Amino acid sequence: NSATSISILLALIIWAAPAASAAEIALPGLTGEVKVTLDTQGVPHILAQNDFDLARVQGYIHARDRFFQMDLTRRQVSGDMAELLGPGVLGSDIQNRTIGLRRAAVRSLDVLSTRERELNQAYADGVNAYLASGPLPIEYGLLELTQARPWVVVDSLVIGKAIAERATSAGIDKV
Numbered sequence: 001n002s003a004t005s006i007s008i009l010l011a012l013i014i015w016a017a018p019a020a021s022a023a024e025i026a027l028p029g030l031t032g033e034v035k036v037t038l039d040t041q042g043v044p045h046i047l048a049q050n051d052f053d054l055a056r057v058q059g060y061i062h063a064r065d066r067f068f069q070m071d072l073t074r075r076q077v078s079g080d081m082a083e084l085l086g087p088g089v090l091g092s093d094i095q096n097r098t099i100g101l102r103r104a105a106v107r108s109l110d111v112l113s114t115r116e117r118e119l120n121q122a123y124a125d126g127v128n129a130y131l132a133s134g135p136l137p138i139e140y141g142l143l144e145l146t147q148a149r150p151w152v153v154v155d156s157l158v159i160g161k162a163i164a165e166r167a168t169s170a171g172i173d174k175v
Contacts, residue, residue: 025060027056027057027060027126027129028129029056029122029125029129030053030056030057031049031050031052031053032048032049032050032053033049034046034047034048034049034053034054034057035047035048036057036061044061044065046058046061051119052118052119052122053122055119055120055122055123055126056122056123056125056126056129057126058123058126059122059123059124059125059126059127059128059129059130059151060126060127060129060130061126062126062127063126063127063128063130063131063134063151064130064134067127067130067131067136067137067148068137068139068140070127070151070155070159071084071148071149072084073159073162074151074155074158074159076092076096077096077101077102077158077159077161077162078096078097078101078102078155078158079092079093079094079095079096079097079098079099079102080093081093081096084143084145085143101158101161101162101165102154102158104158104161105154105157105158105160105161106154108157108161109153109154109157117153120153120156120157121153123156124150124151124152124153124155124156127150127151128150128151131148131150131151136148
């Protein structure tokens with residue numbers, strides 16, 4: 001019914017920080033209640049009723065806490081860091097484009113199961129929800145930038161491929 005649909009769309013994240021009052025953040029697209037608590041070390045713990053809400057909230061929290069690092073990493077392994085930092089890193093971009101992890105990530109989209117694709121999309125939606133509502137990290141202001149490129153599923157896949165490649169290069173056979 002429509003009342004259920006409205007309550008689903010207006011589901012809230014409850015984010016309780018230690019020694020601070022709880023705050024509620026409306027995150028579009030959730031299908032149930034999600035609770036986020038921070039432990040004494042400030043590490044977020046997510047309790048969700050389903051994997052899709054968990055992925056969406058995880059994307060939001062990752063972006064809130066680490067978006068500049070996420071953006072740098074996706075750009076570095078994709079070979080488009082010069083768009084952000086200028087021509088001084090063009091050599092690294094050429095090398096990373098030659099290696100082709102982003103091309104491999106794009107090809108991987110075709111072999112993801114529907115569930116894997118939807119979970120990755122939920123994560124990207126959470127990242128983008130933060131980008132639409134929260135302030136950009138201070139580093140963007142220092143670079144005189146007022147917006148960041150939205151997160152897409154391929155961004156997560158390319159970072160996963162980079163982690164796997166680095167582990168393999170280090171002789172680690174299981175990531």
